Every structure is written in structure tokens, then in C-alpha cells.
Amino acid sequence: MSNDVVLALVIVTGLSFDFTNGFHDTANAMATSIATKALGPRAAVALSAVLNLVGAFLSLSVAATIANGLVSTGLVTLAVVFGGLAGAIIWNLITWLFGIPSSSSHALIGGIIGATLAAAGSHAVKWQGLVSKVIIPAVLAPFIAALVATVGTYLVYRIARSMREGSRRHGFRIGQVGSASLVSLAHGTNDAQKTMGIITLALITNGTLAGGATTPLWVVVLCALSIAGGTYAGGWRVIRTLGKGLVEIEPPQGFAAESSSAAVILLSTHFGYSLSTTQVATGSILGCGLGKKGAQVRWNVAGRMGVAWIITLPSAGLMGAISYFIASAVGGTAGILVDLVLLIGISAAIYWRSRSTRVNRKNVNSDWTGTVAPSRAGVTP
Amino acid sequence: MSSWIDLRAVWEIVVVGLLAGAGLPALFAIGLRALGTPGKGHVKISDDELVGGSRAGIPIAAACFAIVLAAIGYGIYIVVISGHGAK
Numbered sequence: 201m202s203n204d205v206v207l208a209l210v211i212v213t214g215l216s217f218d219f220t221n222g223f224h225d226t227a228n229a230m231a232t233s234i235a236t237k238a239l240g241p242r243a244a245v246a247l248s249a250v251l252n253l254v255g256a257f258l259s260l261s262v263a264a265t266i267a268n269g270l271v272s273t274g275l276v277t278l279a280v281v282f283g284g285l286a287g288a289i290i291w292n293l294i295t296w297l298f299g300i301p302s303s304s305s306h307a308l309i310g311g312i313i314g315a316t317l318a319a320a321g322s323h324a325v326k327w328q329g330l331v332s333k334v335i336i337p338a339v340l341a342p343f344i345a346a347l348v349a350t351v352g353t354y355l356v357y358r359i360a361r362s363m364r365e366g367s368r369r370h371g372f373r374i375g376q377v378g379s380a381s382l383v384s385l386a387h388g389t390n391d392a393q394k395t396m397g398i399i400t401l402a403l404i405t406n407g408t409l410a411g412g413a414t415t416p417l418w419v420v421v422l423c424a425l426s427i428a429g430g431t432y433a434g435g436w437r438v439i440r441t442l443g444k445g446l447v448e449i450e451p452p453q454g455f456a457a458e459s460s461s462a463a464v465i466l467l468s469t470h471f472g473y474s475l476s477t478t479q480v481a482t483g484s485i486l487g488c489g490l491g492k493k494g495a496q497v498r499w500n501v502a503g504r505m506g507v508a509w510i511i512t513l514p515s516a517g518l519m520g521a522i523s524y525f526i527a528s529a530v531g532g533t534a535g536i537l538v539d540l541v542l543l544i545g546i547s548a549a550i551y552w553r554s555r556s557t558r559v560n561r562k563n564v565n566s567d568w569t570g571t572v573a574p575s576r577a578g579v580t581p
Numbered sequence: 582m583s584s585w586i587d588l589r590a591v592w593e594i595v596v597v598g599l600l601a602g603a604g605l606p607a608l609f610a611i612g613l614r615a616l617g618t619p620g621k622g623h624v625k626i627s628d629d630e631l632v633g634g635s636r637a638g639i640p641i642a643a644a645c646f647a648i649v650l651a652a653i654g655y656g657i658y659i660v661v662i663s664g665h666g667a668k
Binding site: 258259261332340344345347348349351352355356359360362363364366367368369370371372374375379382385389452455456459460461462463464466467468469470471473 | 587590591593594595597598599601602603605606607609610611613614616617627629630631653656657659660661663
């Protein structure tokens with residue numbers, strides 16, 4: 201009986217993570233379109249939300265990797281899954297506060313691994329699955345995306361250089377609507393599945409499903425709705441960093457960057473690689489800056505992101521481990537409830553903190569002045 | 582070693598990624614350029630118009646856009662087919 205309560209809490213927490221995943225990652229698909237004004241901010245997040253919803257139904261390869269490929273399902277308890285999710289949510293909110301496009305996927309995987317290590321030790325982690333399906337794709341994907349976007353940007357500018365400025369801008373803005381839509385769809389196929397995988401893992405842990413089972417439909421539906429809701433909420437802070445902070449983007453560049461992201465993410469989904477869509481998008485945006493002569497890439501912003509990428513897995517892991525320790529020290533359902541109260545408190549504090557430096561759809565495109573929240577003087581009407 | 586890193590998959594992602602992620606945008610750009618090529622007796626209405634009215638340009642553009650759309654459709658089809666266990 202109490203197990204069912206805990207299971208329900210784990211599922212709700214999982215869906216909450218999926219929501220943070222959605223708003224943290226709206227930027228991946230839409231930052232460049234919003235920056236080049238190919239789409240209005242409100243239309244962009246709505247379109248992205250709908251396509252994330254659709255994308256979530258397209259594939260289950262990545263969910264299978266997460267549910268069965270990372271940790272020994274026999275050694276994991278619901279408290280472990282809960283601890284991992286709590287760690288992932290907190291790390292996602294912290295990076296969002298600073299407007300850093302860190303990987304929601306790594307936060308989730310880090311949190312789960314951290315809690316598993318704390319609970320059962322290193323033999324419960326399938327290191328080979330972790331390295332081959334998560335770590336290596338994580339290291340390679342941004343470089344591949346940057347390469348593809350650099351080549352794409354170079355080709356596009358070379359082909360279109362004789363076009364009139366006005367019609368070129370107009371044409372590629374239309375192209376961007378298509379390419380950004382594909383990134384949203386691809387995001388749904390890859391990221392929505394990660395939470396599906398975790399909830400499936402929780403169901404297997406609880407004995408509701410047999411080991412190696414595939415994801416039930418109701419889990420797919422709930423996860424699809426959560427990530428779409430989060431996407432619609434729009435993580436304006438991260439959108440601003442990606443769209444304005446890294447590179448000043450023109451429509452042909454945005455188009456090339458999005459095409460590269462969409463291709464790399466969809467291919468990785470195809471192979472069951474749970475890669476970070478955030479890192480792919482960032483790699484692509486850097487590439488579109490490299491592929492155009494004279495484009496300015498703000499390497500200091502890129503460097504800060506790089507640091508965040510490296511520390512995301514261990515940091516989320518540490519937070520996952522801490523929340524597992526708290527839950528197990530108190531013990532049982534009460535322990536999970538204590539964790540839950542802490543999680544809600546910390547989330548509320550971070551949200552409250554974010555309100556003093558607000559970024560929303562009105563100031564998301566203000567000129568980059570070195571910080572996430574535009575200074576009042578820098579706000580353009 | 583090959584169980585830790587799937588080189589074939591990496592290689593495929595790079596090659597197909599370049600074809601789809603850089604090749605298709607290039608094709609779209611060719612289409613836009615062909616579409617915008619000015620034809621005989623064309624009167625410019627606005628600076629950001631897309632159609633130039635060239636007799637050769639329009640079919641070339643149509644072919645480019647059709648290939649791009651077909652490739653996207655095929656790509657999504659493959660992901661869906663392989664993503665639900667029907668390998």
C-alpha cells in the first residue's frame with residue numbers, strides 16, 4: 201500500500217522533471233528562430249510544444265536505453281529513483297536561473313547514477329552502457345553538430361551570396377520555421393523518452409512491470425503532455441543565452457544550425473543514443489558562427505557553458521546521492537516525503553530568486569550586455 | 582573496445598548528418614536562389630520578394646523543395662519504423 205503511494209510520488213516527480221526538461225530546452229529548437237525574428241516568441245513556444253508532443257510518440261529506442269541500459273534494475277529501489285529525480289530537478293532549476301543551456305539529460309542520468317551509487321555501490325551501475333550510450337555520444341555529438349553546421353552555413357552562404365539581402369532574409373526565415381519545427385520534433389523523440397524510461401524503471405522496480413519490459417502507453421501520454429507543457433512555459437533565460445549570447449545570428453545561419461541539430465538528434469534517436477539535445481543545439485550554433493566569415497562567436501559565453509556541461513553529470517549525481525541519503529536516513533515513505541518537502545522548498549526559493557532578474561518574451565531579444573537578464577538601460581522597445 | 586564505442590554508428594551519424602544536416606539546407610538554398618532568379622520583363626514589387634519569375638528557375642526550385650521535403654519525410658519514417666521494435 202505505502203509502496204503505491206511512493207510509486208505515485210515518483211511518477212509525479214518524474215513528470216515534474218519532464219516539465220523542467222521542456223522549459224529548459226525550448227531554447228534548443230527555438231532560440232535561433234526567436235533571435236532572427238523568423239517566429240514571434242509566443243508562436244515559437246506554442247509550435248515547439250505541439251511538435252514535442254507529437255515527437256514523444258514517434259520512438260521508444262531511447263526510453264529502452266534509460267530503463268534497462270544504465271543501472272541494474274534489480275538493485276534499484278523507488279527511493280533511489282526518487283532521489284535521482286530530485287537531484288535532476290534541482291540542478292536543472294539552478295542552471296536555468298543562470299541561463300545556462302546545460303543538458304537536462306545529463307542532469308537526469310547524473311541524478312539517477314548518483315542515487316544508485318549511494319544506495320547500492322558501483323556494481324549496480326552498468327558502466328559500459330553508461331559510457332557507450334551516454335558519455336561517448338555526449339562528447340562526440342557537439343563536435344559532429346558543429347561540423348555539420350559549419351559546412352551547412354558555409355554552403356548556404358556560398359550558394360545564396362548573389363541573392364538580394366531582402367529576399368534572402370525572407371526566404372531563410374521561412375526555411376527556419378521548417379527547420380526549427382524539425383528540431384522540436386526531434387527533441388520530443390529524444391528527451392521526452394528519457395523521463396518515460398525513468399518512470400518505466402520505477403514501474404519495473406516496484407514489480408508493476410517485468411524487467412526488460414517496454415514503456416506502457418499511459419506513461420508515453422503523460423510524459424508527452426508534461427514536456428509539451430514545459431516547452432510552452434518557455435525557458436526565456438536559456439533562450440536568450442542561446443539566441444543572443446553565443447553568436448549574433450542571421451536567418452541563413454539559424455536555418456543551417458537548426459538543420460544540423462535536427463539531423464544529428466534524429467540520427468542519434470535512431471541508434472538509441474540518449475544524447476543531450478542541448479549540447480547538439482549549442483554545437484550547431486557555434487558551428488553556424490564558425491561557417492560564416494566575420495561572424496562573432498562569444499567564446500567566453502561558450503566557455504562558461506562548457507564548464508557547466510562538464511560539471512552537470514557529477515553535480516546532479518551528488519544532489520541525487522544527497523537526496524537518497526536524506527530519504528534513507530529518515531526511512532520509508534516518511535523519508536521520501538521529507539525529500540519532497542525539501543525539493544518543493546528549494547524549487548520555490550530558486551523561482552523566487554529568478555523573479556528579481558526577470559527574462560520573458562518581451563525582453564528576450566534585447567541586446568546582449570554580458571548577462572542573462574538584460575540591464576534596464578539595455579532594454580530595447 | 583568495439584562494445585564501448587560503436588564506430589559504425591558514429592561514422593554513420595557523421596556521414597548521414599552531413600548529407601541531411603548540411604546537404605539539404607544547401608539544396609534549399611539552391612531552390613531559393615533559383616526561385617529568385619529574375620525572369621524576362623519582371624517588375625520588382627518589393628525588396629524581400631521571393632519569386633523572380635525566371636522560366637527555368639521555378640521548376641528547378643520546385644524540384645529542390647520537393648527533394649528536401651521527401652528526404653525529411655523519409656527520415657522521420659525510418660525513425661518511427663525502427664523506434665517501435667520493428668527492426
